[in-house]
Amino acid sequence: MSERNGLRYGLLGLALLILMALLALVINRPDSSPTAAPAAESTHIESLAALGDQPPSRRDLDIQTWQTAEGAKVLFVEARELPMFDLQLTFAAGSSHDDGVQGLAMLTNAMLNEGVPGKDVGAIAAGFEDLGANFGNGAFRDMAIASLRSLSAADKREPAMQLFNQVLGQPTFPEDALARIKNQLLAGFEYQKQNPGKLASLALFERLYGTHPYAHSSDGNAESIPTISREQLQAFHSKAYTANNAIIALVGDLSRSDAEALASQVSAALPKGPALPRIAQPEEPKPCLQHIEFPSNQTHLMIAQLGIDRRDPDYAALYLGNQVFGGGGFGTRLMTEVREKRGLTYGVYSGFSAMQARGPFMINLQTRAELSDGTLQLVKSMLADFINNGPTAEELNNAKRELAGSFPLSTASNAAIVGQLGSMGFYDLPLSYLEDFMRDVDALSVEQVKAAMAKHLNPDALVIVTAGPSVAQKELPPPTDNPAEQPTGVPEH
Template identity: 70%
Template sequence: MSDRKRNRLVLPGLTVVTLVAAVAVYIGRPDASVASQALDQAKSANTLQSLAELDGNNPTNRTLNVQTWNTAEGVKVLFVEAHELPMFDMRILFAAGSSQDGDTPGLALLTNAMLNEGVPGKDVGQIAAGFEGLGADFGNGAYRDMALVSLRSLSAVDKRDAALALFDQVIGQPTFPADSLARIKNQLLAGFEYQKQNPGKLASIELFKRLYGDHPYAHPSEGTPESVPAITLAQLKAFHAKAYAAGNAVIALVGDLSRADAEAMAAKVSASLPKGPALAKIAQPVEPASSIGHIEFPSKQTHLLFAQLGIDRADPDYAALSLGNQILGGGGFGTRLMSEVREKRGLTYGVYSGFSPMQVRGPFMINLQTRAEMSGGTLRLVEQVLADYLKTGPTQKELDDAKRELAGSFPLSTASNADIVGQLGAMGFYDLPLNYLEDFMKQSQALTVEQVKAALNKHLSSNKMVIVTAGPTTAQKPLPPPTDKPAEQPLGVPEH
């Protein structure tokens, strides 16, 4: 089991803080699969848009004709025809993330990780060989809001039907072998041991506890050392039966398919799932009191994490907060935080901010690490930068630059079939309109300084921060004064 390099799950505009994501599990793509060969041949046959052709203009934005319908079992399907490559990408999202764990942290992730460990008549090795022999790629992962499974395959009927038949077995008839469960549990337990040496992860776990209290978002998606060993096969089977039900699913489909092909495939997949309704939506979290917590850890660096409740995916201020955060700390060099903390004072290699909107209010977070003896002053500096930004809002130049950057990068969100299927999945899962991407761009480009400032102050406050630090207790030194050329830049080297 290993971390998967995931395609975008969230629509462009807001930075997804990596601390929110849990472990993803998958079968690796074959090194020299038939699908990969077809992809290379198709790419070489296409003419790329050259830099000279752009001539200062933004890259061409791909217009998506999104088609949608519901299957007989009630699964919502979003489909885009894309005949440039002889392939298709399918992604199924279930409201089956760790927020549905109940009193058993880790149940959702373990269930998802076990899907491709066995089906009737096939073990994990035979399943992997089956996909590889067809040039197909199976993927799965579990997060706080959702769990997902994905299939990439050639669109030729013989390859497509065979890959889809195996895919249907994996998601609809997992056998949850006992030996596989023991192995994956051991891998998770080994991960928990590693976490003890990772101050950033320890700080993240503590931060979510403080931010969410008794809410389902509070516990780590991978579970805890206490909860994972006790999870039983019966619990996995019960969770699969209710959380992987057709009524709890959304299908996103992109590729070299006709509408009739797509309908037939979606109907087959839908029919293979357990029968049942959507799970109840979780409640909104309660606003926590501001607090500061410290985790003692022997290191030269101190990790600083700041958070407060942000927004859910349905919030109408999404676009304004996107651009506002891009200026504060979401865009790398040139942001307010990076300029004040790194460029002028050399206190860190990087400092980043981001909203992670989910089904209910996800976190807004700022994270960085700095030399331990500078941690107190750096913490206060970050607080001051946020307070000043909320007070003044962005400048017109900052907003114009952010709009220009968004316009230039936005086409990348639909540059490939994998990108598109990720966008469709998010649109379906969060029940967004089919023209969401176009509307997002229009809203963003029309925003004024006053609108961005108002949205930031509506959702953020400099005195509501939940802060967790992880590092050694040591005598503090004063911060260096701001300068165009810091004496040492940066002061600390990332440890993890």
């Protein structure tokens, strides 16, 4: 550096120091003027407490419904904010309709976009991508879904719908794609053997449901998948993917006439046939405890019993009660006692999975193997206490407030709304369900929640599956605000 540049930078640094000192003096100078105006009040909410009892705003939905000529029920919400639309078809075509061929429903759904006349899976994917559209699909115990997100402009919408209708109505189930997906599934089954949580879950559903269709996994198993033929997929598609067996949900930048036209197109493209019968209710299982020996540091604990179906009138009360017990994350009784006060687990959760038939109520956690017996007894005693005594008024009010704050997220996007519409249509819920649910939750008392939990849960009727090593057991640490041994990391898988 030259002497001239060094002098220049030295003077510049000195000037900056003087400027910073002057700014500090101005900022820190007390205001001695007796007539100084008070600082303006902040318009920002500093805390949720500032909301008081005011409920958060929620998106109002004008849900319209009708039926297509082929018998499909349609639910539609016009939403002009974005130049796009979401379409979801929900079929009563889940694994509960496998009819003894485990994995048939899942494999049929997975193969929908693998080929149509004149196009293979690559051409189908490129077709949607070139239009800025997105195809989705999935199969579960109750249902199978197929979805489309597309721009609403006619030059994009019409070819996207044409391709979507081909995928739903004319899948060719090519043999090479079928072999590839089977191999992927078989590799997944091998991986499951190293996953104690998955092994425990499979055993739990078998114990809980016995011979009921919910007993087996939607994915099938290593024995069933290789035997499924292309002809079986075609037959299942013809039977289960009919318009009479479908709910069509539409949300987005569409007029009513546009929505009617789209629904009519997709309905007409589907196979013709009746709706499949509803799933029968399962029988009550016998209480049991099954242990799966597995060489791991932690033991998975899965505790369950039959819960309710989706149309049970106690749904809101049980949902709210479970938010207090173990469904609301941190602050629930289970998380407070088992994790925060004793350091026994990374996370513990409970929940009702209400389905077309009675779904499970489940408690799921994993803990150190040498503390598994004591942890299991602790959780069982906490469940019994909650069933007998219910939540406190403070716990219930906090849960109501949490739900009031989070429930608007269920309609925060078009994708979220179309999912809600599909569920409402599939489970035959009223169009006012979203408003009814929050109204019912807000009106619930401690006594009503306690009565609902006691009616539907029995601490002496639990189906329990554990997976982990058989090791000598230790006494549980006493509860404390500072547990001696905190969870060390993410649970094992």
